[in-house]
Amino acid sequence: MDILIIEDDNTGFAQAKLNNYQIGTMNYSKMGKDLIAIDATFVEPAHEGKGVGKKMLYKIVEMARKNNIKIIPICPFAVAMFNKMDSIADVLKS
Helix, strand or coil: CEEEEEECCCEEEEEEEECCEEEEEEEEEECCCCEEEEEEEEECHHHCCCCHHHHHHHHHHHHHHHCCCEEEECCHHHHHHHHHCHHHHHHECC
């Protein structure tokens, strides 16, 4: 599985691909140069429960760390992951 980050001026998303087929996306909105809000996560039903969402979140967290960006989780999946995982708390907007 490949996870890519794709951005334009005001938004971005992590895209999960398997054999060149898109199986998931995690969308975020830019709220300035050092803040994003994760606002939606979608995983194809056939791939639910296989860690696709978590891998997309890790890719966004990796990008945030590299660029000194904080994250506001809005979508229920992202909120749940930030509540469960202390290992990504460093990028959470307090």
